[in-house]
Amino acid sequence: GENVEQHxxxxxxxxxxxxxxxxxxxxxxxxxxxxxKQELGKRPQLIIDIRSNVGEKKDQRIxxxxxxxxxxxxxxxxxxQPEDSAVYFCAASISGATNKLIFGTGTLLAVQx
Amino acid sequence: xxxxxxxxKFRVLKTGQSMTLLCAQDMNHExxxxxxxxxxxxxxxxxxxxxxxxxxxxxxxxxxNVSRLKKQNFLLGLESxxxxxxxxxxxxxxxxxxxxxxxxxxxxxx
Numbered sequence: 348g349e350n351v352e353q354h355x356x357x358x359x360x361x362x363x364x365x366x367x368x369x370x371x372x373x374x375x376x377x378x379x380x381x382x383x384k385q386e387l388g389k390r391p392q393l394i395i396d397i398r399s400n401v402g403e404k405k406d407q408r409i410x411x412x413x414x415x416x417x418x419x420x421x422x423x424x425x426x427x428q429p430e431d432s433a434v435y436f437c438a439a440s441i442s443g444a445t446n447k448l449i450f451g452t453g454t455l456l457a458v459q460x
Numbered sequence: 461x462x463x464x465x466x467x468x469k470f471r472v473l474k475t476g477q478s479m480t481l482l483c484a485q486d487m488n489h490e491x492x493x494x495x496x497x498x499x500x501x502x503x504x505x506x507x508x509x510x511x512x513x514x515x516x517x518x519x520x521x522x523x524x525n526v527s528r529l530k531k532q533n534f535l536l537g538l539e540s541x542x543x544x545x546x547x548x549x550x551x552x553x554x555x556x557x558x559x560x561x562x563x564x565x566x567x568x569x570x
Contacts, residue, residue, distance in 0.1 A: 348519070353502075381558065390550060390561040391503070436502060445510060446491045447518065448552070448559055452502040 349374040351439050353451025361459050366424045368454045370437035373418070379442035380413060380420045385434045385453075394435075395422070398442070427458045462486055466551050466562035473541045473569045481536040481565050483551030491554045492534040493518070494526060496547040497564075503550065509534055541569045 350373040360366050372380075381396035397404045397411045397420065404411050408427075413420045424431055434455050438448040464485045473479055483492065490511050495503040505518030507526040515526045523545060525537045534553075538545060546569045551562040 356500075390563050393558060393560070396558065438503075445508070445516070446554055447493065447505055447508050447516075448554075449505065449519070450495075450503040452500065 349377060349439055349441075349449040351437060351449050351451040353437050353454060355454060356452065357455045357457070359457045359459060360427050362427060362429060364427055366422075366427055366431070366456055366458075368422045368435055368437070368456070369419065370421070370439075370451050371417075371419050372439040372449075374439070374441070375415075375418065376441050376444075377439040379440045379446075380411070381438050381440075381448070382409075382411060382422050383436045383438065383450075385436065387433075391436060424456075427456075429458050429460050432456055432458045464551055464553055464560050464562035466549075466565050468565060469563065470566045471568070473538075473567065475542060475569060477541050478537070478539050479541065479567075480538075481549055481551075481567075483534045483536070483553075483562055484532055485534075485553040485560075486532060487553060487555065487560070488531070489553035489555040490531075491559075492528065493552045493554075493559065494524070494534065494536045495550045495552065496520065496545075497550060498547050506536065506549075541567075543569045545569050 378399035383391035385391040493508040494506040509528040512531040552559040
């Protein structure tokens, strides 16, 4: 089955710096890759997603890149702000089949003011 | 439009007791999922359903059962709770791809 690895487990940056979180997946059939942000005590919330027919997607300060050959995808946050502090999860699924989302283990991002 | 809801929000059980967690969605989604979240281990898929009347095992199904008798509801059962099942349980639904999560159920098994 699918396995998703996520690095780093913790990341501390200064406000205004960029943050990058990386994930790898094992199942080459996976074609949908969402990223979720989870604040303390709350439910995960979708922040951006990418499908396998696209190499990069951007939404304001966040972007996601996908390398299908290497089975890597990454989340990029630019101009980080204290409110970006949270746990970020990547996930992979085979959309159109079971659609089950398999998650990475999460990255705790701390943005220091 | 309530989205995905879960009941109860919090529960304390004794070892060996049973309980059912209810997930409900009002978005007419086909796919529903149960995850558990433990510190340092992310969200692990327990069971999922690709439509009314269907269920399938996820990554960590042992000790849990599920049912999807109605499209809008997905029930997670613990027949004989164990301390290892202390966790936060999240339900999600999708149609397909984008998954929205419920608020979570915090379960403590003593």
